[in-house]
Amino acid sequence: MSSVAADDAGETDPLNNTKNAEPSRTCKIVIVGAGVAGLSAANHLLKNNITDFVMLEGRNRVGGRIIAINIDGRRMELGANWIHGILGNPIYELASANGLVDIIQENKPHSVVGTLPDGRRVPFHILQEIYDAYFWFFRRCEEYFLCKYLPPDGVESVGAHLRLEISIYLEQFPEPERHIRNLIFNYLLNRETCISGCNTMDEIDLMEIGSYTELPGGNIVLPGGYSSILGPLTKNIPDSQLLKGHAVSCIRWRAGLESCSTTDSGLGEDLAAKLPATTDNHLPDCRNGTTSLSTSPSRKMRPKVEVICKNGKKFLADHVICTVPLGVLKETGRTMFDPPLPDYKMDSIDRLCFGVVNKIYLEYERPFLNPGLSEVLCLWDPVDPKEPVSERWFKKIYSFSKVSETLLLAWISGEEAKYMETLPFDAVSEKCTEILRMFLNDPFIPKPKRCINTTWWSQPFTRGSYTAIGIGASQVDITNISHPLYMQPTCSKPAVLFAGEHCHPSFYSTVHGAYLSGREAAQVLCVPDTPPEVVLDVEGTADLSSWLEGIKLN
Ligand SMILES: Cc1cc2nc3c(=O)[nH]c(=O)nc-3n(C[C@H](O)[C@H](O)[C@H](O)COP(=O)(O)OP(=O)(O)OC[C@H]3O[C@@H](n4cnc5c(N)ncnc54)[C@H](O)[C@@H]3O)c2cc1C
Structure with missing residues (x-):
């Protein structure tokens, strides 16, 4: 009888275990997890010409809950099996476009x-x-x-x-x-x-x-198995940006605002009021703020989210897309985030089921x-x-x-x-x-x-199989979990966004739900910080402008 590990649990790569040896690496976006949600987010960023990102994957492979093993030329899919539905299913479209169907x-x-x-x-x-x-x-x-x-x-x-x-x-x-x-x-x-x-x-x-x-x-x-979808999902992501064996242990999402109190609800409603005026050069892109908040500091001076890996590596980013599964959030949600996730989010994480x-x-x-x-x-x-x-x-x-x-x-x-x-x-x-x-x-x-x-419950990077709405929970809990975290209420873009099958209100538990949630999170970061100025290039514009200026809105 052969004994085959049904899935890897590669937590740390010994070669990468260089605790505190390297300076932190800075990039615009860190994507935590290289399952479908993470890969979909990365592809959407690339399509929008955003290349300044890294993916941190805890295991020594990509795909998360999509994995196959080959034994004696026989392929066994250990995770996702079927594409559920054709019409409106982006995974089916991706598979057809790549000749996998x-x-x-x-x-x-x-x-x-x-x-x-x-x-x-x-x-x-x-x-x-x-x-x-x-x-x-x-x-x-x-x-x-x-x-x-x-x-x-x-x-x-x-x-x-x-x-x-x-x-x-x-x-x-x-x-x-x-x-x-x-x-x-x-x-x-x-x-x-x-x-x-x-x-x-x-x-x-x-x-x-x-x-x-x-x-x-x-x-x-799919004739080549569900895992054949990983081909088109990974082909455009440079190896140098997809770091395996990088298990994230902590996301310090207000690291740049350390001097401020962080005891608010987690959405940052009252944080701006508490900021001393002298902290303006530590502030991110902000809109609608006070004079000091609206100062646009150079990117170097923006407060960053700090992402710390178990292998000692540290990353600084403007935004993090966190795609760790619900099972991982249930187990580590209280310790993985600093400051901790707000109570409403943790309650929703606890209420939803993540069955085995x-x-x-x-x-x-x-x-x-x-x-x-x-x-x-x-x-x-x-x-x-x-x-x-x-x-x-x-x-x-x-x-x-x-x-x-x-x-x-x-x-x-x-x-x-x-x-x-x-x-x-x-x-x-x-x-x-x-x-x-x-x-x-x-x-x-x-x-x-x-x-x-398979051993999906024992897998430290999954801790179960997929999301279900248990008694007392509702779609609202899914929305709560997917709700992004802002470093400050005045920030135009979130510090941490969430994606994964557990973040899709109607396609939870599926690959296409994970894919869509990853794309949606990335899209938030693709929108320009300030909307392009609209220039009215028509005759009589000057008259129109002065007429508009005369209007009092209050
Ligand atoms: C047995 C089984 C059968 C299934 N069958 C189907 C099916 O037929 N059809 C279908 O549509 N869906 C099916 N699913 C569900 C589907 O596989 C998932 O919904 C989907 O793959 C989830 O993608 P994801 O990106 O949200 O999460 P994941 O694929 O779990 O990706 C999350 C990634 O985050 C990584 N990670 C976790 N913690 C950390 C950390 N601390 N630091 C860094 N990285 C971390 C993980 O290693 C993983 O790669 C099945 C699932 C299972 C288990």
């Missing part, structure tokens, strides 16, 4: 078999019936966001609402038929936790589930499943949540789907996914073989030659 989509039928723990198979028409019913139950949950109906009393979560509808639906069936249908619903609920990114659907806010916007066109798989979803790849010497079959559904008997997770973790695996005839993929979420990360690949492999033998009622199902599972 198959023009002719082969529409292979997706044939599934629903299996019970004793190996019996569920008739297909029952599977179909429950899929259809579930589809409509889920639609109704989504409608609350758009229509703001009131849900039944005490029903706050998607899980509770779905279970209510399921129980009403099941009442019409006598016991054995009800039981089988209930198992299929349980399977669908498990699957939903992997789609939403949570432990159970009881964690997901009912009123907000409809805030996620699905783009039309279905789920697209992992993949398990099983690679076989030879094909063993019927070639016409694409997925084996495991319809587990109801699980007792009081049972220790070590005894029941594998019952969260709801299916095995074929990537190819000799490669199977399973998904697992929540606390069970976290627990799995503590196990060696061999133990995961053994368990998967047991499950397949049991559900297919075939003791001769071979053992895989290799098993690889």
Whole structure:
């Protein structure tokens, strides 16, 4: 059994570990993180002829939650899998523009078999019936966001609402038929936790589930894998500006204003009033300020944001675009920023969910499943949540789907996914073989030659998989997190901007959400500091000007 690191956790590059040895490097913009959001921001700056930036990436690779490994010429995508939607999806556009999409989509039928723990198979028409019913139950949950109906009393979560509808639906069936249908619903609920990114659907806010916007066109798989998108995203960024092994430990976003009190709300509302008049030559570009604030100091004298890396390197910048994932913000948000992030931001970071979803790849010497079959559904008997997770973790695996005839993929979420990360690949492999033998009622199902599972929770640069809106949270929390920080209220541009999938109010959890948020943050910095002067070059302008001057606006 091979043991392959499912993702790197390169924190520091020993060669770069030159603590305090070098003077700080100055640039206009620092981008923290080289996942899709960071790469998208960098590309947008380049398109707008802004080249004075560096990207600081903690790992020794780019791509963040887009990563593939190649083993024996076989590519396994450990993170993002599908481009969700075609119309209006910038990732699809980028992929097509770069020839990464198959023009002719082969529409292979997706044939599934629903299996019970004793190996019996569920008739297909029952599977179909429950899929259809579930589809409509889920639609109704989504409608609350758009229509703001009131849900039944005490029903706050998607899980509770779905279970209510399921129980009403099941009442019409006598016991054995009800039981089988209930198992299929349980399977669908498990699957939903992997789609939403949570432990159970009881964690997901009912009123907000409809805030996620699905783009039309279905789920697209790139023939070269999702990670082939990293080619066009990185090709224009010079290596010298993309610094790997540079984990950022601190962003001092008012470093240049040290002499001032920084006890305000974090938006800087009251800071200007507290500034001593003598500090004007430390001030950034400002507009609408007092005489001293409006002085335009040379760039050298502007207060900078200080970005300090774990390897001792220090960077000074006018602006920082921070794209670290929500999981990292949850873990380090209270220490990574100086001054600390304002309370409203930290509260929103705490309220949103950042669920754990992992993949398990099983690679076989030879094909063993019927070639016409694409997925084996495991319809587990109801699980007792009081049972220790070590005894029941594998019952969260709801299916095995074929990537190819000799490669199977399973998904697992929540606390069970976290627990799995503590196990060696061999133990995961053994368990998967047991499950397949049991559900297919075939003791001769071979053992895989290799098993690889992802460890997104243990990854210090991710700490989970993707964002979901938990009970009590809302889109407002996403907006709060993406809200930029200004060094002072009078500054025309923010000191720190935030981007990443967790910053997109309707495409959170996706690659295209990350891409759009990165572009949006960069766009804020592409707008000129002072709008170009409008010259009215028409006859009679002089008259018009004097007429305008005569107007009193107050
Ligand atoms: C298993 C899995 C399956 C998925 N499937 C899909 C899918 O099918 N379709 C889809 O659209 N999306 C999918 N996603 C989600 C998608 O991968 C993410 O939404 C997207 O890649 C996030 O991009 P990002 O730039 O916001 O964050 P990331 O990709 O996480 O990038 C953040 C970067 O910041 C770096 N970083 C973190 N901390 C620091 C620090 N302190 N200093 C410096 N750098 C730091 C990280 O190393 C990383 O490179 C999936 C995710 C997972 C985990």
